[in-house]
Amino acid sequence: MIKKISIILLFSLLFMFSSVTNTDSAHIIDYTITLYEGGNIEVQGIISSGPDQQVTLLVHTPGSLTGLPQSELMEHIAFIDQVKSTTNGTFLIRFTLHPKWQGQELQFNVGGTDVDEPLRKIVTIPTYPININSVENNSVRVGIDVYHLSSPAYTPDNVVNSLIEGGNTIYFKLGGRWYNLLDSRATSAEYFKKENAIDDDIVNAWQLDMWYPRNGLGAIKFDPVPLN
């Protein structure tokens, strides 16, 4: 299903990029790509035509995708998404790259409504381990798995399965630290002080299975070896 949607989006995108110039054309003023630990990526920028415009991000292997057979196309695409710009034409897209793109060059193309030419940038994705430090703040460890709280995978069924696999443990990441939500004191906001955080050595030794990031691209398997 996701593949299908991606293909449809891709073709809309290609169509959008090849549209003829018109007098009302917009442009992407600029965008920044920030690479965080664990393949977490943030793309933030501005479209000249202001708020409520469709902005499309396509990330793929460098070079043109035109002419590639459909069967090969998806192998070259790392990420595709479409969002609406907000006040001032600002847009923000955050996602987690699949680990297979580590160490590779990827081309970022940002286009949008009435944009004649996408703004392209090529970046090299650094190598990174997929460990507990890859996990963004505002995520929970439930049993054996970790979910960002905005992940569509954070469903009652999945949570129950994670608990069955990994035992009755729920931790929450805030400010780079993990807090035990099953601690009796965790019913109060006052609990979330540095001194109540779980010791880093304990966290680094956690044996985890899957990481479900915010964008719902699917689960990423943690590296099997704990940090220490």
Added chain:
Amino acid sequence: MKKNKKTTATVGAAVIAATVAFFSMTGIVMEGTYKVTDIDENRKAITITVPEELQADIYELYFEDALIDKALLPDGKVITVPVLLAKPELLNVKIYRLREMIGTGELQEDGTIKLKVKRGAVKGD
């Protein structure tokens, strides 16, 4: 007499400069609002509203000094665990316009946000 005039003028200029500096640092106080809604029993969402004349486009939500998450304005929501939103006075926001931080805000129990906005950030200021 001349000297006195000069001294008065110098002191006056210093007072004006200090006043300007003080207001530049403290900024303008404005009011925003926030709303918390239930997602499910394990999650709540928070959205904030700031005065339109700020033209703010992104906000970051902090629990004390720890970043929870950031979202677009208007309407962008931050989803988190309910307990973190239980004491609004421990929450604060930073608001941005075109990547520049233009103000900070402290959430109040009554659903408002006390915003301190940088001088020059308000249209027509």
